[in-house]
Amino acid sequence: MFDSVQDGGHDSSGVLVPVLIPWLFEWRYGGRSVSLCGSFTRWSESIPMSLAEGRDDVFQVVWNLTSGHHEYKFCVDGQWRYDENQPFAEGACGLVNTIIIAREPDMINSTSSSPTPGRSNMDVDYDIITPAVSLSHGTLQEAIPMISSVDLEVSRHRVANFLSTHTAYELLPDSGKIITLDINLPVKQAFDILHEQGLSVAPLWDFCKSQFVGVLSASDFILILKELGNHGSNLTEEQLEKHTIAAWKEGKLHLTRTMDGNGGSFPRRQLIHAGPYDCMKDVALKILQNKVATVPIIHSSRDGSFPQLLHLASLSGILKCIYRFFRHSLSSLPILQQPICSIPLGTWVPQIGESKPFAMLRPNASLSAALTLLVQAGVSSIPIVDDNGSLLDMYSRR
Structure with a gap:
């Protein structure tokens, strides 16, 4: 089921070799014979898929992919199919499933830090959003990883498209x-x-x-x-x-x-x-x-x-x-690769989220104070912390 794994890096001449990322493909809808074909095989080679262990309806194969945009389809019992439950789009071969694998950060760094002799250095704007702060109180002193605005926009566009094209009926x-x-x-x-x-x-x-x-x-x-x-x-x-x-x-x-x-x-x-x-x-x-x-x-x-x-x-x-x-x-949603503190959604301590105070209580706080804070802060739960700010428990609406 596994193809040969190739290691990424630099070859003997110093040329950057693309990093290959193992990717699991699955067809979960049965069949007698299932294979995979895609842009990563130039649509010319079919990759046989094997039944998952203990299953008679799930076919799998792991294939190494480079970063970037890929399209693929499944050949199920001689018929070309795509998975409606995975991201898909109209391609040159009709409706195809799609994958976007974000570029490896070390590839960007290696490329920018090793200028080619004979060429002038060029400042390239990768359009990076820098974090306003880093976590304090000794929990995480290093800077929060930077987020590419391109990754942010790609994620926003895909989620917005999903929400606009799927109905509440699918929530049932x-x-x-x-x-x-x-x-x-x-x-x-x-x-x-x-x-x-x-x-x-x-x-x-x-x-x-x-x-x-x-x-x-x-x-x-x-x-x-x-x-x-x-x-x-x-x-x-x-x-x-x-x-x-x-x-x-x-x-x-x-x-x-x-x-x-x-x-x-x-x-x-x-x-x-x-x-x-x-x-x-x-x-x-x-x-x-x-x-x-x-x-x-x-x-x-x-x-x-x-x-x-x-x-x-x-x-x-x-x-x-x-x-x-x-x-x-x-x-295909690059933002999910980021730590949750990189985009401080929700309620945070003032050093991270400046919109409103972080609601928390001491163990000796009264029930009345807890109920009042739940209403005033508009939150579903309140952390109970000791004098050092360490979490002891949670008091919630449920």
Whole structure:
């Protein structure tokens, strides 16, 4: 299954020899005879593929590739095929799968640091984004690796293209269940159900309107605990047992109006949702722009009646879908080869991410302080650290 491996480097004359990178090709859809052909064989040689150990439907072969762009197809039982679940494009041979292998950094350095005699030295702008800072506190003193803006743009373009051409329907699992809560259900009982089912959010159904009207989430639970801490003595045990989701949502709306200082002018928020045929890009934008954790995927008839709840979409689900699509060709997203600190997405200490303070607590902090920080910082979890800043535990919404 393996072809002969060649080592990259310089030959005896000092000429740079391209580094060959072993690459695993897989055909996962069965067949009697499968072979591989591509631009790396100049489309003239077919490479036989062998069955993976213990499988009768997966064919594999490892072939050495140089850095750059490659195209390939599979010949399955005499028919040319391409894998729809891997990156593909229209090529000279029709639809073909594609791979982009980033150039090795040491190849760039060797080329630029060893000028050829008789030629003038030239300053080449590789368009590199330099990091603003490096990690401190002794965890990582060396500079963060530089990121090529070309690699960044290639990764951005491929992810954007994927999100624009794939729909929310692809986020649906093969099997599963979704819990929907009646708005007239007592809040206490609703949270008991969420706890028993291991859920942090559930859509709300209004039988009178025959439609989904909102969601009950961990944020509601946090706000209720804070309200009980402030005004718990004003509510009897019986009132707590009978307080419905609908009543809480009304009270939450009043609370929001009070906190925002808008009085009665604060608008009632509509349910943020998406359809199964909306592209993933639109779903992701709804999550980010509305600052929500999930977006219900709802299928309705043309007149809007009989809505069917299909799924609760989240950013983590979209990321999993992106990974499934690119997992066998991760080099086509060069940014994934970089350490996570090179692009400080998320929440970081001030030396790295300057946008907002890094939320963390000491072990002796009160529950009230933890709940308040979760809401104010808009985060899903808070690191619990000791006096030296070492991580002890995590306190999360779930």
